[in-house]
Amino acid sequence: MPAVILRRVSLVASLVAAALVAACAGSDQGGGAGSSASSASLVTVVATDLAFEPREVRIAADQRVSVRLKNKGKVLHDWTIERIPVTGVEMRASDNHAMEPGGGMVSGSAGPGELHIAAEVGRTAQITFTPKQPGEYVFYCTVAGHRQAGMQGRLVVG
Numbered sequence: 001m002p003a004v005i006l007r008r009v010s011l012v013a014s015l016v017a018a019a020l021v022a023a024c025a026g027s028d029q030g031g032g033a034g035s036s037a038s039s040a041s042l043v044t045v046v047a048t049d050l051a052f053e054p055r056e057v058r059i060a061a062d063q064r065v066s067v068r069l070k071n072k073g074k075v076l077h078d079w080t081i082e083r084i085p086v087t088g089v090e091m092r093a094s095d096n097h098a099m100e101p102g103g104g105m106v107s108g109s110a111g112p113g114e115l116h117i118a119a120e121v122g123r124t125a126q127i128t129f130t131p132k133q134p135g136e137y138v139f140y141c142t143v144a145g146h147r148q149a150g151m152q153g154r155l156v157v158g
């Protein structure tokens with residue numbers, strides 16, 4: 001009898017484990033076909049006081065990319081593009097600073113094509129998306145005074 005109970009318990013445990021795996025896999029979907037972050041190429045942008053390195057980022061249209069913002073400065077910085085045609089936006093490990101696309105911009109109009117991630121000192125934030133239209137897009141930090149001080153760069157979609 002105890003053996004039967006044990007088997008039941010382990011069956012329940014494995015069902016729960018399977019459900020958890022399914023839930024995690026589900027939350028990974030960003031809204032586009034095959035749009036998981038793991039298949040994206042990775043671009044790292046380092047924020048310092050007060051610059052981005054590199055200042056120019058080149059990516060390819062219709063290819064999934066993850067932009068990782070690493071804050072090596074002494075104050076919070078963000079990485080923002082006000083308007084860019086993208087699909088399947090996913091954000092990871094972002095700090096609590098108006099993370100939703102279209103929300104909480106210090107300046108500028110909030111639209112569906114906005115990308116915005118912020119990282120506290122020593123932290124990393126990441127946004128994954130698929131750019132849909134070749135062109136040049138300005139990225140900058142929305143913290144007051146930072147853009148004027150030089151925290152601005154170009155995202156080139158080729």
Ligand SMILES: [Cu+2]
Binds near residue numbers: 076141
């Ligand atoms: Cu900044």
